[in-house]
Amino acid sequence: MRVLFVAHGPAHVPWIVPLAWAGQLAGHDIRVAARPQSVPQVTAAGLVAVQIGTPEAGDAFIRRAAPASGERPARLPPDWPSGPLGWSEERRLRWSDQVLALADSLADDLVEFARYWRPDLVVYDVGSVVGLVAAAAVGVPALAHTWCQPVGLYFLHEDEVPPAYLRLFERFGAQPRIGTDTWIDCAPPALRTAHPVPRIPMRYVPYNGAGEVPRWLRREPDRRRICVTGGITTSTVDEFGAQLLREAAEIDADIVLAVARPEVFRQQKLPTNVRLTGWVPLTALLPTCHALVQHGGAGTLMTALAHGIPQLVVPEGTDTSQSLCGDQVEQCGAGVHLRAGQRTRPGALTAALDDLLGQEHYARRAGEIREEIAAMPSPAEVVTQAEALAAAG
Known part of the structure; x- marks a missing residue:
């Protein structure tokens, strides 16, 4: 089986390393798509990296431009975290803008590689919605990799979906994926929050990069x-x-x-x-x-x-x-x-x-x-x- 992992950023790469290695040790062919800023973390972990985007691509994520009128969804999913364990509505909308802008800058490279390599499964960091786009473009299942908080982009109803999300899929002739997905969740029961997305629990195995014991x-x-x-x-x-x-x-x-x-x-x-x-x-x-x-x-x-x-x-x-x-x-x-x-x-x-x-x-x-x-x-x-x-x- 070929499995394409899609990393989000340097601080998120360690999350996917244990599962990627478990897949590799089970005999599967593993590739990890990552922005240039994250490639060194991937290769240092002994995994094969596929660079997507340019060093400037992350600027769309860090410095979010104000969205055009009508680009934001009418509402976000009602079960996004809110209150004492959540973001404000403005913060959640800003995150939506950031994630979509980043996905837009990476989609061409990732879909091109997916169509060449033909993975059987895509496992994407919950902040890298571009992984879901690539999975749809080649018609394979996708699993999101997350922890506890549903802070990625998932849409259960069409009226929640901003046009920018739909265009990401339409650009590649793919059917937009709307509805419950399945997430791999490392959160233990004490930290788990309720939301409707089906989850596969997985033990958190700490990986903090290579180093030497002084x-x-x-x-x-x-x-x-x-x-x-x-x-x-x-x-x-x-x-x-x-x-x-x-x-x-x-x-x-x-x-x-x-x-x-x-x-x-x-x-x-x-x-x-x-x-x-x-x-x-x-x-x-x-x-x-x-x-x-x-x-x-x-x-x-x-x-x-x-x-x-x-x-x-x-x-x-x-x-x-x-x-x-x-x-x-x-x-x-x-x-x-x-x-x-x-x-x-x-x-x-x-x-x-x-x-x-x-x-x-x-x-x-x-x-x-x-x-x-x-x-x-x-x-x-x-x-x-x-x-x-x-x-x-």
């Missing part, structure tokens, strides 16, 4: 250890990391500042209980830690939960995917969400960490969710289900 990480820490990280596509940690350094001396723990841009902190005076490491795979570091401080990345959130580590989420803004992660951590009881308006108060980070480390229920709940994740079907089991779907056509 010598200081080969022995047990002398006291409690806190990991501070900020992902690879956001600079939020630059702000709250600097704030944490100012308060670090008051924290009774060793702090590991494992960040993608260590140069931001090299000019600052580091307290004696802070170690600046640069990038270290979280799968090597987190098992030695008692807590995690992070920016609100979904992959970081799930990696911590897979290891049973409580976390403090410090997102940028109040209407972002990062703030959704903070809400999820708070709602499931595995950590603390320090909102943008709260963290600027002097001592706010220290107080939140004291709460996280001082209240045993956070660690206990994180441990319970770790067990939920471990009990979910493995990527190898999901490959079997994908095989059946492809065979059914």
